[in-house]
Amino acid sequence: MPKIVDHDQHREELLNSCFTLFATKGFADVTIREIADELGVSTGTLYHYFHSKQGILEQMFQMVNVRDVNQALTMMDESLSKIERLKRFLVFVRERREYFQNLLLITIEYFRHRTMDDAGDVLQDFADFYRRAMAENIQLPQELADFLFIYLNGLMYHVRLFPRSVEIDDQLRLIENMIECMITSSSKPG
Amino acid sequence: MPKIVDHDQHREELLNSCFTLFATKGFADVTIREIADELGVSTGTLYHYFHSKQGILEQMFQMVNVRDVNQALTMMDESLSKIERLKRFLVFVRERREYFQNLLLITIEYFRHRTMDDAGDVLQDFADFYRRAMAENIQLPQELADFLFIYLNGLMYHVRLFPRSVEIDDQLRLIENMIECMITSSSKPG
Amino acid sequence: MPKIVDHDQHREELLNSCFTLFATKGFADVTIREIADELGVSTGTLYHYFHSKQGILEQMFQMVNVRDVNQALTMMDESLSKIERLKRFLVFVRERREYFQNLLLITIEYFRHRTMDDAGDVLQDFADFYRRAMAENIQLPQELADFLFIYLNGLMYHVRLFPRSVEIDDQLRLIENMIECMITSSSKPG
């Protein structure tokens, strides 16, 4: 009997392995051969799992999308205060900064290479998911969550491209203070 | 006598014209033929002015670098208050947002494709220049200027990739308030 | 399972086929397309077997080298006299004159296009092999074998470039007489 489950699982492993490859070299500069070598399979095998190189990028992006949704939903403890939640979230981002930097770069690759027959506005949904998840999890007003999201993307971009010019910890403390300040000042009466 | 051509000036014009091309499609996905067509010259001419495709990217990035330095230095009126300066600066960014979005994407391309024999740490210098120019011009402490720089990069990234998800004017107002709040609160006694 | 191909054998066949091509047109004037057409394969296939055009020349020269060594070693009958050996050798050269003319021209191509990271002094080894094989096989003193080698190269060069100006048979008879004369006169007492 063919192992259907394994097939999907295998595909997911394959996608994971070339996530970093695409992020660091860029989609166009990674060859199918490279991917195959990285994954330890032949190019022929790759084409059993994916329809094309393009398809790899698309499926990878969608997989990331789904996976991150699932992860984020289970992150927060219901009993925490806003400030605690924010702190936790920033620690979470800090710990996975490598991943988020790559995700940011992958998103650009997807932005550039998506075909218009991709179902719907995948990118918009992707961003919206993150923005809303942040608002919900940290319980921030959407505008503030957006602000935080935008800033964190800027920070990921910055530390990847100019690694020596800012201290990520200093910047995270700064944004924490700022958001905290906004929360407390806006919740204060008059 | 041969045709009189200002070699450097012509080269700069050529570089300007493929700035957008590289930003939108990405360096690897733009062909020399495309560039030549866009510029209205032959591929041979391109190689008369540039040593390689790589060389086009490098020279373009350096040109941008130099040009932006010169522009930024002449931007500010000495008599303005901090707040006024910040406002002016944000208007400046807003008006040139298209350009800054492209610059951000070009920077990633340069980051990916630079060769190690490029003189020094061009990228670091590039970022440092912007960070310091902002600190000086708006007269912010460096940490706050860095914060602003990082946020604005995040914003440029966001509006390019997810154009429908946030209002750039709302976000600019928000960051203005935040910085203003920081300035005033930190300058207040006690 | 992929198509079973004896990689090395196939490569050798390919090399054989472009031997004449390189000899007659010269390395630089043969295009990869021409080679591919001549061999009945695609350009892509060529690059599956060889690292570059340069590499084809290098591997071809080395293959020739090895093959000729093996052939020459089995040529001579132990029981023959010096004169008989010489005669046989000249017949051998005469019969394969087309090949030797091409080999001479190929050697020039290799001389011109070899890269310095080629292992050792391939050309010198190549010549030394021939000189020594001749001395041994015909049992001539090295100096006389060198003389014969040099003359025969000259003859191959001549008949290829100026085919109507000398009769190869006359010249072969002449050199036979000369060598014979040298052998007998030097072996005579007094």
Added chain:
Amino acid sequence: MPKIVDHDQHREELLNSCFTLFATKGFADVTIREIADELGVSTGTLYHYFHSKQGILEQMFQMVNVRDVNQALTMMDESLSKIERLKRFLVFVRERREYFQNLLLITIEYFRHRTMDDAGDVLQDFADFYRRAMAENIQLPQELADFLFIYLNGLMYHVRLFPRSVEIDDQLRLIENMIECMITSSSKPG
């Protein structure tokens, strides 16, 4: 008044300068730019003097042809003996061996790249001239002169390609002895 003589003289100088270039790198591997640089003129100027790259090779070969004829005719002293003439000739070749090596390589280039609308059988005439000049000057029977010619070409080829494997002086002494031997033995009465 236009200087017609200078034009031709200039052209001859130009041809001289790229003689070595063509010999060492081969016709196809020398660029017009290289030639122009070597000659210290622009590519445009080159095309005032020559119709094409091909034309440079053709005119160069013809110039060499004519020049060598003129030189050789004035070389010999009428009063010398055969043996003396042979010796002188070999010294002449020895002194100009660099030139003859290049000439041999140029001849191959011409052989490969001549067009069929080149007037007559230039190559054949070229070889015949040398063969006859040698027969006349040294006063050898044509067959022996041919033999000498062929051998010397072989020697030039050998010392250029395999410089460490034979001593040119040893070989020249050997051929001298051989020819001498042939002369004296054939002139002796039965």
Added chain:
DNA sequence: TATGAATGAGAATTCATTCAT
């Protein structure tokens, strides 16, 4: 006459994709 900027056909090489095994 002399220049060298401009041209574009054609070169070597790469690489996504196919398919016989």
Added chain:
DNA sequence: TATGAATGAATTCTCATTCAT
């Protein structure tokens, strides 16, 4: 299902040649 040899269109780059100045 898995392989990797084979394909050939497309890419970057070169270079002989032209021509406006």
